[in-house]
Amino acid sequence: MLFITHELPLLYNVTDDIMVMYAGQIVEKGTAKEMVFDPVHPYSHGLMGSILVPEEGTRGMKITAIPGTPPNLKKPPQGCRFAERCKYATPECRYSGIPDRAFGEGRSYRCLKSVEELKEVYQNE
Numbered sequence: 700m701l702f703i704t705h706e707l708p709l710l711y712n713v714t715d716d717i718m719v720m721y722a723g724q725i726v727e728k729g730t731a732k733e734m735v736f737d738p739v740h741p742y743s744h745g746l747m748g749s750i751l752v753p754e755e756g757t758r759g760m761k762i763t764a765i766p767g768t769p770p771n772l773k774k775p776p777q778g779c780r781f782a783e784r785c786k787y788a789t790p791e792c793r794y795s796g797i798p799d800r801a802f803g804e805g806r807s808y809r810c811l812k813s814v815e816e817l818k819e820v821y822q823n824e
């Protein structure tokens with residue numbers, strides 16, 4: 700069964716695995732638990748940060764919004780499609796091909812930054 704929603708916590712209760720898509724591309728995939736409690740890609744991280752959920756482990760989280768709007772897919776941007784809305788973007792993000800990077804056990808994400816770099820910036824916010 701394919702279940703489509705913007706609410707990752709809702710998916711946590713109905714599915715084993717989650718794929719997050721942005722502007723027509725899969726930007727991260729992992730198990731439901733990993734994606735809800737440990738999102739890596741800045742868009743997945745932003746989605747989780749913008750939803751009020753009662754799940755234990757997410758209570759007390761500060762709610763944040765993802766600024767901007769998705770790109771025009773008739774003319775998708777060069778480089779990372781999330782770059783215009785990503786607060787961690789660098790000039791390289793707008794011009795480089797963005798690799799789909801594997802990590803952990805069957806997880807992957809599409810970003811120039813390493814998992815360690817992203818987790819460090821999230822921790823310091």
Ligand code: SF4
Pocket residue numbers: 740741742779780781782783785786787788789792797809810811812
């Ligand atoms: S590649 Fe750059 S712009 Fe895209 S999600 Fe990663 S840090 Fe943000």
